[in-house]
Amino acid sequence: VARMNAQIAEALATLANIVARDNDPGKDSEKRLERFMSHMPTIFTGGYNPEGAIKWIEEVEIIFEAMGCTEE
Numbered sequence: 001v002a003r004m005n006a007q008i009a010e011a012l013a014t015l016a017n018i019v020a021r022d023n024d025p026g027k028d029s030e031k032r033l034e035r036f037m038s039h040m041p042t043i044f045t046g047g048y049n050p051e052g053a054i055k056w057i058e059e060v061e062i063i064f065e066a067m068g069c070t071e072e
Helices: 004-023 031-036 048-065
Strands: none
Touching: 004 048
């Protein structure tokens, strides 16, 4: 459980960094959001569900990859 929690925390930190990077003032965030939403991401409803959280993170990472986002 501790390892899974650490993986979730690491993945969330990575996603937070991607979102922060992609929200630079010089970028068109509305079009970027529309593009992201066009991939129809699943909705994570929260709660204690480590396996569901990991699955959601993996799906969102696939969308970011399809959008051409870099690891940085």
